[in-house]
Amino acid sequence: MSVSVIVPAYNAQDFICVAPASLQSQTLAPLEIIVVNDASTDETAKVVGSAATEDSRIRLINLESNLGPGGARNAGIEAAHGDWIALLDADDRFAPERLERLVKLGDETNADIVTDNLLIYDAVARKIVRQGFRRKGDEPHFNVTLDSFLYNAAGESTECDFGLLMPIFRRKTLLERRLHYPVSLRHGEDFHLMLDALLSGCVWVCTKDAYYLYTERMGSISKAASGMSRTKVNYRAMRAATDQLLSRPQISSNPRLRALVARRSNGLKWLDAKRDLIVKFKSEGPASVLKVCAKDPWVAWNVGRFLFRRVSRKLNALGHAALESRSSQPLR
CATH class of the missing domain: 3.90.550.10 (Spore Coat Polysaccharide Biosynthesis Protein SpsA; Chain A)
Known part of the structure; x- marks a missing residue:
């Protein structure tokens, strides 16, 4: 082949x-x-x-x-x-x-x-x-x-x-x-x-x-841009294209698929909002982000969920590292 x-x-x-x-x-x-x-x-x-x-x-x-x-x-x-x-x-x-x-x-x-x-x-x-x-x-x-x-x-x-x-x-x-x-x-x-x-x-x-x-466009370890990606990030356009899927009969007629498409749309909405928050944080400081959260409960809830996941991942990573360290020690 x-x-x-x-x-x-x-x-x-x-x-x-x-x-x-x-x-x-x-x-x-x-x-x-x-x-x-x-x-x-x-x-x-x-x-x-x-x-x-x-x-x-x-x-x-x-x-x-x-x-x-x-x-x-x-x-x-x-x-x-x-x-x-x-x-x-x-x-x-x-x-x-x-x-x-x-x-x-x-x-x-x-x-x-x-x-x-x-x-x-x-x-x-x-x-x-x-x-x-x-x-x-x-x-x-x-x-x-x-x-x-x-x-x-x-x-x-x-x-x-x-x-x-x-x-x-x-x-x-x-x-x-x-x-x-x-x-x-x-x-x-x-x-x-x-x-x-x-x-x-x-x-x-x-x-x-x-x-x-x-x-990665932005390195997880280095926190630096690769300098090679030419993709122009546009979560709003992605979300608009996703929402249009709800008009397709194969999806609109299926409650489960409709719910999954709506879930994707919501996820893209958060990615777009998070991107704006990061720009605001870098230019205006953390107080500006807190103001946005105070005005918009949806943003506040997603920021809290995002921070919780980050902490959970770091704790899991530390736990795995500790376990690997113990398993690598010779038995007595």
Whole structure:
């Protein structure tokens, strides 16, 4: 089975070689590496073109106008020839065995979509912070259903937003079901394609093993920006697009799905509010945040919940560290 890997790139001249390099060491060599230059204004095209002279699998597509990540991925999908299509962001990497393991799992389970766990990476600290979600149960993989996908796509209400998982697709499935990324949304477009895929009846299998190195925009350890992300965060647009889902018959007719979509919308509302609060805190100090909380009980409740979760996570981390320290001591 052959794999086409699509790498959208925008103003990525300083780091665009990293993603293709991780593909050149795959145990299952990709058929082609399609880099879609999304009308960059820097030397991205020149850097990729130079790399293509050394590796004939690298194909460069130059878009005349900036279409955003969704449009760039769509262009790559249209140009792909592989049996499977994998997506790789320009600031991320694959573990060497990723394609081989995911294609094998897809063939064994007859899945249309295969994803894996994430290795969350702080680029400034140069450390893997954690995995996207914790392994639960004995089964090495599980099916992602419409219900579980929506439940795990609600911002900070869940451990890992399943909309962030990076898929490999059967190209035949994408073409036959006319699945594509929305071009009107430039942040969170992944969620809508995956939702459309599930609504169309696609089988999605996810392994608990992690092979995708996902670079954080803001490092959990370093507290510094990676400097590589080109995504313009827009939670309001994401929320508006989520609210529009309630008009779709497959969702509006199902009380459970309606509730899950509303939950996601509420989670995005909080992410947007938190972002504004952080800006206010940095510019005006903590008193300004307290004033907002005093005026808006919803914000106050969410701030309290956010702080409680942060303290709980730190206490859990300290507990795990203490347990590991004891277990590493020799028995007497």
